[in-house]
Amino acid sequence: MRSAAELAREAGFVPAPAPQGREYTRADRPTISEYFLRLYCSATRSQRNPDRTEYIWLDEFCLADDQQPHNDETIAAQRSAELGRLADIFRGALQVVVFCHEEGCDHTKLECIWGQRLFTIAEILHAETVVRLTRRRQNNNMTAELFPTTGREFRLRMQHHAALANKWHLYAIFQHTVNAGAVPWQVAIHALVVEAIRRDEAGNFHDHKFLGTALNGLLPRRARLSDLGHSGWNDLAWLLELNQGFYNAASLAAVCSISVDNSVAWLGKPIDPAAGNERLEPVVTAFPVSSDADDPPLTIVAGETLGLRKHLKRDASGLYNNEELKGLKILSWWVAFVLVLISSALVGSGSRRSGGILYYVTAILYCIVELLAGTMYLEREGWVFLEDSLWGDKLEAKLGEQDHNLRTLTLWGSF
């Protein structure tokens, strides 16, 4: 829509003031889309038989029957139901035309605004034939050219650009479609869900109204359209419940923060994907269970309670747990052993008092060495929670001051 609006703006179209929360009025949206339709027709004129019948599905004309005197609620319901069919519509299309208004863009790069929208995942994932519609400047006029290609080739190009930008979730999604055997459903579904949430957030759709509908038809099991439309988070929870045989939702719960609006407490914004995150394997099995309440619970099977410390702890066994203190450890043992022998000899020769004192001093000296070694190291076993506001981006430096072994940390998923 943004690209069509740009075409309309260039042609001098001035949209009417939009109602609150919308970019354009309902009457203006098809008018704006018509500018794209005209551009497509002008591009096909030279390359195809002009005397032909072509059936085109264009969202603004086909998502709802705007010609009927329906009220806004009816049209919103029609649009919502039709959005749940998008994957099937594009899977059944003879060809999918991809367009953005930027000059010379081939639409496979991550910067292209077409590829940043939530619904373009469903549009492209199963397309058989893709036609790139690209604008070019000719004699100071903007024209458009068609470049037909196979859906597989187009997705391979997008996969390539995803790899260059370290977008491994996006990479996994396209790898799953062009070489399905390489990526299991567990990874593919996780990547799809995280990417869909990420795109929604990037598009400032923080209520995630269409999250479930956008993914319907892309996962192995689909929801009936009548069961969707109960807020995006709940739709997604229902889809994940349906697909629990293919996807362990613990992967998603592990990378999601607590939701801001508490609509689904366990399913908030995911942390930014990083290289390796998409390959993490959950140690428990979890699945959401739909409920009439607003908050579908997450059921966890084979869970394990892990002790989580609030503070760092000195390693009382630092003398024995660190390889670099091996020499000091052996020296301490020998010195203690020799002193104990001397003490025993003193006791044996009748100087019980002197022998007893030497025993006592030996034990104290050994404890002092153990204690000093313990102050140099932190306990590195177990789990500890460190408040980000206190430790921040200087985590390594601050931890390194406490224990020089922690000066260089390895990020989870980067090894």
Ligand SMILES: [Zn+2]
């Ligand atoms: Zn583009």
